[in-house]
Amino acid sequence: MSLAARCADQLTQGQTRWSIPLFSQAPKPSLVTALARAFLAGQQSVEEIVNRSSRMLGRKWRWLRPVAQRYVDAFVNRIRPRHRDVVQFLSADPGLGRAWSRYFDQLAVKEWLTGEPRMQPIAAANAWSLPVLETAGALADWLRLTAGELAWLADLKGFAARRCDARLTHYHYRLLSKKSGKLRLIEAPKPRLKEIQRLILTGILDKIPVHPAAHGFIKGHSIKSFAAPHTGQRVVLRMDLQDFFPSIAARRIQAFFRTVDYPESVADLLGGLCTNAARFDQWNEAGSEIDRNLLREARSLYARPHLPQGAPTSPALANLCAYHVDCRLSGLAQSANVRYTRYADDLAFSGDAAFMRAIERFKTRVAAILLEEGFNVNHHKTRIMRESGRQCLAGVVINHHLNVRREEVDRLKAILTNCVRHGAESQNIEAQPNFRSHLDGRVGFVESINPAKGLRLRRIFEQIQW
Secondary structure (H helix, E strand, O other), X not given: OOHHHHHHHHHHOOOOOOOOOOOOOXXXXXXXXXXXXXXXXXXXXXXXXXXXXXXXXXXXOOOHHHHHHXXXXXXXXXXXXXXXXXXXXXXXXXXXXXXXXXXXXOOOOOOOOOOOOOOOOOHHHHHOOOOOOOOHHHHHHHOOOOHHHHHHHHOOOOHHHHOOOHHHOOEEEEEEEOOOOOEEEEEEEOHHHHHHHHHHHHHXXXXXXXXXXXXXXXXXXXXXXXXXXXXXXXXXXXXXXXXXXXXXXXXXXXXXXXXXXXXXXXXXXXXXXXXXXXXXXXXXXXOOOOOHXXXXXXXXXXXXOEOOEOEOOHHHHHHHHOHHHHHHHHHHHHHOOOEEEEEOOEEEEEEOHHHHHOHHHHHHHHHHHHHHOOOOEOHHHOEEEEOOOOOEEOOEEOOOOOEEOHHHHHHXXXXXXXXXXXXXXXXXXXXXXXXXXXXXXXXXXXXXXXXXXXXXXXXXXXXOOO
């Protein structure tokens, strides 16, 4: 019987209550919200989801299992979904729509599930010994903060970016010019936030392993370990990621914390503590000599919540967020019999004559993968270095063995010799605040790459009268 015929039949019989819905098949929003909460409130298996949802609805409906199965197929073994993502999924699920259309007068919330979503880490995470933080209150206690302090420092509403008083913001800013002419903003957290970020670094991030191809900002790894696998190769391809830190958005950081199975509320707060949107008025301090177009471009880039270059958590988070990129690029390199390493935003690939012939196609494929993963290539810094010329990665020459560029060694030797002859202050042209440590570090770098040359420089350094 058609809808119109059924309505006429009820009116003829004098019925005052409709037995069919006079609305679309979309389920009631409150029901979908409650179902989404039940789906997220515990273990993400079909059986557990059905049990929780049945308790919430007061009955084990037959249609629940297919809906739960579709949810598991869509979300399990991926990034932990937000509550709104589950609501959207359930609102569009045809099975739930049909159930609502048929049983709308019987479907109601019998028991609200008040518990917070629980952490259900993947098997690999069991060895990481991450702190169990299932509520915002637990996170505040772990960081030794009050709820108000946590909300203020995380700043999920972005109030800090709109404040004109620098004393009320959480970062100090310093604008630098790159060699390319573009601008880089150094965002250094103030002491209280830096202390919190260090707790997150040591308590959470340092316990999560990064991809073996990553060498930057990792204990036991260095520029030397980054460059060493590429020595003695026929051709080396070097590529650079554009705006590496600011291109990693806050939502990506929050998704990472959900990936390690922190509930949405906790993941959002952790992400807020580790990201920043630059203050609007701080760009007014830029000098008039800076190109206005470059300034406008930088202001747009740093206005979005992003990973700040200068926070102690940023290098570790950048490596962890690039894990999937490293997996894909390592797989691509392995399929082409090519070696791959990454040091922060520097990517290096090397191989034999076969790689040399296919390098243009390989380079294009790498750029496509990076674009799919949310990164852009700085094509101005892409270099194809053949064995007939000097092959250099991160300042290290790699043609036959690791070495430091001759002109760099000669320049440093001249500075050290003049320090011995004329005094150290005569050579501190750049006004380094601790010139001795600066020179010591440069000598130490040469020692780590070429011990013989480093030893000769060290002997001159020890003759300087400080």
